[in-house]
Amino acid sequence: MNDSVPPGELTLRPLSARSVVLSLLLGTRRPELPVRELVRLVEGFDVGGSTVRAALSRMVAAGDLRRTDTGYRLSERLLERRRRQDEAVRPHTRAWAGDWEMLLITATGRAPAERADLRTRLTALRLAELREGVWLRPANLRRTLPAELDLVAERCVSRPGRPAAELAANLWPLDAWSATARALLAHVDRSRRPADRLTAFAAAVRHLLADPVLPPELLPAHWPGTALRDAYTDYQREQAGQVRVRNTRT
Numbered sequence: 001m002n003d004s005v006p007p008g009e010l011t012l013r014p015l016s017a018r019s020v021v022l023s024l025l026l027g028t029r030r031p032e033l034p035v036r037e038l039v040r041l042v043e044g045f046d047v048g049g050s051t052v053r054a055a056l057s058r059m060v061a062a063g064d065l066r067r068t069d070t071g072y073r074l075s076e077r078l079l080e081r082r083r084r085q086d087e088a089v090r091p092h093t094r095a096w097a098g099d100w101e102m103l104l105i106t107a108t109g110r111a112p113a114e115r116a117d118l119r120t121r122l123t124a125l126r127l128a129e130l131r132e133g134v135w136l137r138p139a140n141l142r143r144t145l146p147a148e149l150d151l152v153a154e155r156c157v158s159r160p161g162r163p164a165a166e167l168a169a170n171l172w173p174l175d176a177w178s179a180t181a182r183a184l185l186a187h188v189d190r191s192r193r194p195a196d197r198l199t200a201f202a203a204a205v206r207h208l209l210a211d212p213v214l215p216p217e218l219l220p221a222h223w224p225g226t227a228l229r230d231a232y233t234d235y236q237r238e239q240a241g242q243v244r245v246r247n248t249r250t
Contacts, residue, residue: 010183012199017047017055020195022064023202025074026082028240032073045195084124088208089229089236092142096215100158103145105133107152118152126212128171136171138164140215168218180207181224188231201235204228 015023020042025031033041035056042052056072059065065072074082103122110118119129125145127135139157149155160167168174184204191197211225219225 010180010187010203012187012203014195015045015199015202017042017051018059018064019202020045020047020198021052021055021059022078023198024239025065025072026078026085027201027205027236031079031082032068032071034071038072045198046193084209085205088205088211089232091211091213093140093213093215094142096138096140096217098159098164099139100136100160101127101139101145102134102136102156102158103127103149103153104156105135105153110152121146124209128212130171136160137212138168138215138218141213165218168212168214172212172214174212174214174220177207177210177212178220178222178224181228185224185227185231188235197235201232204232208232 021038024038024041025033038056039049039052043049047055056065060067060072063075064078066075105118122129122135125143126141127137129135135153136158145155184200184207188197188200188204191200208225208228213225216223
């Protein structure tokens with residue numbers, strides 16, 4: 001069974017300077033900001049200017065950012081991460097007719113690191129492991145699986161005999177995911193300081209990446225996925241407005 005963030009009391013650690021920079025650039029429509037504007041924005045989240053500049057230098061060295069003529073831009077690797085994040089917030093779905101996607105792992109003799117990497121990739125594609133080497137999910141997503149998976153797996157379409165809602169509840173920890181989502185929404189409502197709100201919404205994005213995005217008929221009652229997505233979308237608009245206002249004043 002794929003794991004989710006454990007429910008209950010949330011203990012969210014404050015974001016580092018690096019995480020604040022990435023959260024801002026990953027969460028806005030602009031992958032690049034001028035140096036002065038970026039430093040000013042990050043300082044608004046209780047991070048000192050010298051700390052910001054040191055973090056930016058380390059992020060360039062690590063390949064997270066690229067230095068441009070006027071500022072800093074997300075690297076291609078992180079632009080891809082932003083695309084995945086955008087898909088987590090706004091997944092593309094279609095009406096579900098009852099079919100399930102299934103991947104049967106056929107490759108053998110792979111090293112442990114290769115197997116672990118494949119598991120991570122399949123989980124990111126919102127597939128769940130029924131048993132070793134058998135991954136599946138309801139066929140309700142509008143997406144194309146990466147072609148390289150054909151080198152290690154056989155693709156199938158199936159209709160399991162077990163009731164679909166029962167199978168989904170066995171594959172994903174739906175109650176745990178729902179409890180954590182509700183706790184995040186409550187945390188957001190209580191947060192007033194910009195740094196606390198950014199920390200809460202960064203955790204919300206991570207949690208949305210683990211949402212299986214199941215058809216509505218397979219979800220428990222009062223599923224909070226849409227509410228969490230809407231709250232984050234509103235926060236993105238709020239942050240984009242802050243960037244525009246500050247650029248106007250500059």
